Amino acid sequence: MHDIRAIRENPAAFDAALARRGIAPMSSQILEIDESRRGKILAAETAQAAANKAAQAIGAAKARGDDDEFQRLRSEVAVQKAEIARLNDEAKIEDSRLLSLLLEIPNLPHEDVPFGEDEDQNVEIRRWGTPRQFDFTPVEHFEIPAVSKGMNFDLGAKLSGSRFVVLSGSVARVHRALAQFMIDFHVERHGLIEANTPVLVREEMMVGTGQLPKFGDDSYQTTNGWWLIPTAEVTLTNTVNGDVVDEVGLPRRFVAHTQCFRSEAGSAGRDTTGMLRQHQFEKVEMVSITHPEQSEAEHERMTNCAQAILEELGLPYRTVVLCTGDMGAGARRTHDIEVWLPGQNTYREISSVSTCGDYQARRMNARFRPADGGKPQFVHTLNGSGLAVGRALIAVLENGQQADGSVTLPVALHSYLGGKSKIEANGSLS
Numbered sequence: 205m206h207d208i209r210a211i212r213e214n215p216a217a218f219d220a221a222l223a224r225r226g227i228a229p230m231s232s233q234i235l236e237i238d239e240s241r242r243g244k245i246l247a248a249e250t251a252q253a254a255a256n257k258a259a260q261a262i263g264a265a266k267a268r269g270d271d272d273e274f275q276r277l278r279s280e281v282a283v284q285k286a287e288i289a290r291l292n293d294e295a296k297i298e299d300s301r302l303l304s305l306l307l308e309i310p311n312l313p314h315e316d317v318p319f320g321e322d323e324d325q326n327v328e329i330r331r332w333g334t335p336r337q338f339d340f341t342p343v344e345h346f347e348i349p350a351v352s353k354g355m356n357f358d359l360g361a362k363l364s365g366s367r368f369v370v371l372s373g374s375v376a377r378v379h380r381a382l383a384q385f386m387i388d389f390h391v392e393r394h395g396l397i398e399a400n401t402p403v404l405v406r407e408e409m410m411v412g413t414g415q416l417p418k419f420g421d422d423s424y425q426t427t428n429g430w431w432l433i434p435t436a437e438v439t440l441t442n443t444v445n446g447d448v449v450d451e452v453g454l455p456r457r458f459v460a461h462t463q464c465f466r467s468e469a470g471s472a473g474r475d476t477t478g479m480l481r482q483h484q485f486e487k488v489e490m491v492s493i494t495h496p497e498q499s500e501a502e503h504e505r506m507t508n509c510a511q512a513i514l515e516e517l518g519l520p521y522r523t524v525v526l527c528t529g530d531m532g533a534g535a536r537r538t539h540d541i542e543v544w545l546p547g548q549n550t551y552r553e554i555s556s557v558s559t560c561g562d563y564q565a566r567r568m569n570a571r572f573r574p575a576d577g578g579k580p581q582f583v584h585t586l587n588g589s590g591l592a593v594g595r596a597l598i599a600v601l602e603n604g605q606q607a608d609g610s611v612t613l614p615v616a617l618h619s620y621l622g623g624k625s626k627i628e629a630n631g632s633l634s
Contacts, residue, residue: 205306205566208238221312224319224528234305241298248291255284307411308418310533311563317537320527326540327527332511333520335544336603344547345601346478349609350627351375355479367468367476367483374633378600378613379486381620383461383593386488386513390590394509396459396490401439403463404430409442412568414534424465432465437587440491444570444583451575454583455494455502459590462487479594480552486593492586495572496562499584503559506588507539510555513591517614519599520544522551536561541591543599554595557588 211218215231222230262277318327346355354375360368371379390396410416410431415423415438424432433439440458449456464487475481490509494502507523514521526538535558542551562582565571571580604612609629618625624633 205563206309206312207562207566208234208302208306211235212238218312222309224313224317225310225531226321226529227310230305230309234302237298237302237305241295241302244291244295244298248288248295251284251288251291255281255288258284304417307567311414311536311560313528313531313535314537314559317531318525318527319529321529322527323530325527326524326530328522328524329539330511330523331520332515332522333518333544335520335546338546340607342546342602342605344478344545345598347547348601348605348611349629350605350611350631351601353631364483367481369479369482373631374627375597375601375631377621377633378617378627379593379597381617382596382600383486383488384620385617386590386593386596387459387461389513389516390459390488390490390509393512394457394459396457396509399436399440399443399458399460401436401460401462403433403439403465405433405438405442407431409438409445412442412445413438413564414567418533422467424467433462434466435464435487435587435589436460436462436489437491440489441493441564441585441587442568444493444565445568446570448571448573448580449493449583451495451572454572455492455498458491460489461593462489479598482594488590488593490557490588490590493570494584494586496581496584499559499561499586502584502586503537503539503557506586506590507541507557510541510557510588510590513596514541514543514554514599516616517596517600518616519596519603519614521554526556532556532558534558534560534563536563539588543595545599545602546605547602552595554599555589555591557586559586560584 211231211234215235218231219229258277258281262274262281318325320326345351354371354373356370356372359370363370387398391398404426407416407429410423415434423434426432440460464485466483468481468483490506492502492506511521511523521541521543523539523541526540531538538556538558540553541555541557543554545552561584564585565582570583572583573580600614601611606612611627613621613625613627621633626634628634
């Protein structure tokens with residue numbers, strides 16, 4: 205959410221930042237509602253002061269026995285109270301209008317984010333590893349003989365519908381090993397605090413991180429009002445919802461492995477084959493809650509954490525800065541990390557690492573108390589995949605495929621697989 209005072213002080217800058225996202229100027233509409241709200245509040249306060257003064261006069265009239273003046277003043281106060289109530293009600297309506305409008309507006313992009321309309325204008329900032337040269341034509345993950353028996357999309361569709369899959373045998377074990385490896389790596393190498401959080405949350409938690417009210421169609425809601433999380437960003441970030449934390453306790457760095465749920469509204473026809481885009485999937489999510497002065501450095505640190513997972517797995521990747529037209533609504537800047545998939549002969553997103561500034565903190569009213577005892581300030585929040593487990597599985601399988609239909613697995617996973625290093629063409633681990 206945006207700071208109304210900042211919009212009042214520099215509406216032109218606010219509109220210019222929105223224009224970089226392709227959004228028409230909104231400051232006039234916002235300030236019109238804000239002015240009306242503030243005017244009604246001032247009028248209510250003025251009327252309350254007059255009512256207080258009249259109330260004092262009532263006591264004086266009663267003390268001197270002036271019944272006519274006493275009755276006149278009582279009637280006057282009654283009218284004033286009704287007017288105060290009306291003004292307060294109208295101010296609340298305007299306040300609700302303003303809040304609803306501000307909640308719909310995306311975050312303002314950082315000044316260094318490249319301007320563009322779509323992913324074609326994203327800017328590559330790093331590339332690691334060299335894609336393997338195959339002496340045969342590599343296939344997509346679901347076509348590899350070692351994988352086909354352990355990745356059943358027909359059974360997933362039978363149980364739940366399209367975009368679900370049932371993993372079994374060696375494929376399921378490698379998937380589990382990847383998640384365990386990622387969690388251990390982040391905890392032991394990067395010092396993140398492991399958390400195990402719910403996948404069902406209250407509506408206000410989805411509002412806090414920006415999934416609601418605008419993007420409700422992208423998520424699932426239960427019949428009793430809970431929402432299924434699209435990522436552990438929701439739960440981990442909201443751990444400070446409504447809190448004032450001590451500055452000395454920042455940054456707070458969390459990691460969690462959870463099931464995630466997305467309706468994929470608007471993605472019909474995209475990535476319908478294989479595991480790339482599913483309604484239910486698993487992610488290892490990183491969240492940092494920081495002092496405002498630390499958030500830029502933290503964005504780089506978190507990006508490096510995600511990249512390190514791919515490097516440890518030996519998977520080639522590239523990192524891009526998303527342009528203004530491709531960036532998520534809650535982000536000020538996003539680094540997408542794209543892993544090489546030989547079966548598609550291209551790089552595909554496996555992690556998005558975003559810095560949100562105080563955008564989410566204002567929605568959550570999450571603040572910190574300065575060590576010097578000053579006025580509480582809003583924290584900054586960041587989130588990033590570390591990594592998407594299913595997509596990591598795809599990358600491991602495709603990059604490790606062999607001409608005989610088997611898959612050679614990364615050394616980093618061997619200890620999680622009882623020393624096994626390969627999925628044979630028949631689907632067994634060896």
